[in-house]
Amino acid sequence: MKYLSIGIILSLSLLTACTKGSTGDAMIKHAELTKFEESLVDLTSEHSFVFDLEINNEEITEVITIVDYYENGEFVRQVGNMSSEISQETIDDKIRVAFIQQTLSENEENWLMSVMKDDGHLSSSSPNNIDGKERINFASASGGVNEGPLSIVESNLIGSIAYSSNSDISVLKEIKTKEDIKKATDYEQAYLISVELR
Known part of the structure; x- marks a missing residue:
């Protein structure tokens, strides 16, 4: 009986660990916007990302939104960094x-x-001077995760935007490795969109 109880406890622990691993500390997914909301976002932005976030870990007290700017695959600067407190309530x-550009x-x-x-x-506005680099002849593309766990x-990189004079642009759905970051930013201008949980 003692071994049966230990076996049940271990099985439940493994099940809990596997469940948490698949959903992460939070889940993010593209927000389902109404037609009116979509039109408003399209009207006010060149590129945009709107996500819904579900917190699974009660230790999380902060959500941080970050936009990083790259030129020709090299990090130039952090354009935006905003922190929002998450209370137990x-x-x-x-x-x-x-994120609206x-x-x-x-x-x-x-x-x-x-x-x-x-x-x-809580909102923040961050101007970014792109140093006179005209985008008139640039093609652009953006994309990101549809749904996934956050740690x-x-x-957690959740999206990217690329600008290039070469019309052959592709964006990655998931950016996990240094090689993925290189592919996502290897354009004249690129942005990486991320969320941190603390």
Whole structure:
């Protein structure tokens, strides 16, 4: 009987560990927007990412949104970095994360980032000077995860944007390795979009 009890406990522990591993500390997925919301986002942005976030780990107290800018495969600067607190009272709320890229002129753009919860939202605006690098003859593409697990403390890459004078651009759905980062940023201009949980 003693060994049966230990066997049951071990089985349940393994099952719990496997379940948590598949859903991660949080799950992220593309937000299902209404037609009105889609039109509003399209009207105000060149590229955008809107995700819903479900927190699975009660130790998470912070969601950080990050936009990194690259030129020809080399990191140039962090365009935006915003932190939003997650309290124990709001951890079960629906959380929506948005990244919106707005072109202001041929050499300046603005990034809006927002974390929205039932009790309100926190937003930040980050201008980015692209140093006169005209995009008139550039093709662009963007993409990211449709759905997937996120890990606490790690930087979770969830999307990318690429600009190039070469019309043959491809974006990766998942960016996990250094080789993936190189492929995603090996263009005249590129952005990596990420979320960190702490």
